[in-house]
Amino acid sequence: xxxxxxxxxxxxxxxxxxxxxxxxxxxxxxxxxxxxxxxxxxxxxxxxxxxxxxxxxxxxxxxxxxxxxxxxxxxxxxxxxxxxxxxxxxxxxxxxxxxxxxxxxxxxxxxxxxxxxxxxxxxxxxxxxxxxxxxxxxxxxxxxxxxxxxxxxxxxxxxxxxxxxxxxxxxxxxxxxxxxxxxxxxxxxxxxxxxxxxxxxxxxxxxxxxxxxxxxxxxxxxxxxxxxxxxxxxxxxxxxxxxxxxxxxxxxxxxxxxxxxxxxxxxxxxxxxxxxxxxxxxxxxxxxxxxxxxxxxxxxxxxxxxxxxxxxxxxx
Numbered sequence: 582x583x584x585x586x587x588x589x590x591x592x593x594x595x596x597x598x599x600x601x602x603x604x605x606x607x608x609x610x611x612x613x614x615x616x617x618x619x620x621x622x623x624x625x626x627x628x629x630x631x632x633x634x635x636x637x638x639x640x641x642x643x644x645x646x647x648x649x650x651x652x653x654x655x656x657x658x659x660x661x662x663x664x665x666x667x668x669x670x671x672x673x674x675x676x677x678x679x680x681x682x683x684x685x686x687x688x689x690x691x692x693x694x695x696x697x698x699x700x701x702x703x704x705x706x707x708x709x710x711x712x713x714x715x716x717x718x719x720x721x722x723x724x725x726x727x728x729x730x731x732x733x734x735x736x737x738x739x740x741x742x743x744x745x746x747x748x749x750x751x752x753x754x755x756x757x758x759x760x761x762x763x764x765x766x767x768x769x770x771x772x773x774x775x776x777x778x779x780x781x782x783x784x785x786x787x788x789x790x791x792x793x794x795x796x797x798x799x800x801x802x803x804x805x806x807x808x809x810x811x812x813x814x815x816x817x818x819x820x821x822x823x824x825x826x827x828x829x830x831x832x833x834x835x836x837x838x839x840x841x842x843x844x845x846x847x848x849x850x851x852x853x854x855x856x857x858x859x860x861x862x863x864x865x866x867x868x869x870x871x872x873x874x875x876x877x878x879x880x881x882x883x884x885x886x887x888x889x890x891x892x893x894x895x896x897x
Contacts, residue, residue: 624892628650634884656671684744706718725763734754779811785803788802
């Protein structure tokens with residue numbers, strides 16, 4: 582009985598110390614990902630494969646096997662002014678390869694170059710930290726600059742219907758353009774909540790578009806992501822989490838020279854796993870896969886089959 586009592590006491594001490602260590606580890610992980618003062622640099626990569634032709638949300642025949650492979654690499658430089666406010670500059674490099682019909686011929690090619698840069702400010706509006714629970718709320722806002730080439734939007738000016746009997750393309754100039762030629766506003770919010778080793782996140786972002794080059798205006802765009810997760814490893818040196826990430830987008834129809842572009846509206850929902858690693862207060866890394874479960878588009882569009890995301894950030 583005496584030995585059992587000692588074991589129970591040690592177990593209780595271990596549990597108490599583990600809770601305190603959990604809080605410290607969560608705080609350190611938060612510093613690595615969000616709030617450590619000073620500079621940070623990072624790179625974010627997203628690969629999306631478009632290989633399904635849909636008309637008004639329903640899969641349709643694709644006799645030529647159209648495809649679009651999109652690589653978006655974002656180079657990120659941030660500066661955390663204090664524990665509440667930080668700034669971040671995103672510099673995207675875009676590469677897209679495609680295959681589509683052009684009348685009775687096949688058009689294959691690649692477009693690449695600098696995309697539209699953005700400047701984002703983020704403010705920590707509320708924070709609660711305790712041994713068992715954590716809650717953090719951020720608000721953000723910024724602007725996107727017209728630094729990417731919008732030359733591909735010229736296709737919208739010159740586009741004509743395919744000849745009778747020829748397949749119709751689901752890839753157009755607005756899909757291949759590297760930039761919009763417009764200054765756009767960005768607003769959003771993010772939430773993080775934890776209870777012991779369970780956590781959840783939610784991020785919402787709204788893009789407010791303006792008229793760009795060639796009188797083309799991309800529609801305002803609402804994107805969101807989040808879901809439940811668990812700490813697989815939680816220590817003072819670092820953390821490893823696994824999250825079931827649910828993400829989506831709702832975008833209306835673009836306008837071109839005052840008229841609605843019918844093949845541009847979409848509502849989508851993705852589901853997939855995401856791993857996140859932090860090491861001390863410096864390193865954070867993420868890896869996720871998104872599989873579409875809802876893809877409701879307007880008119881004829883080539884829609885995504887899957888996408889893969891990876892990111893690495895180092896805070897000095």
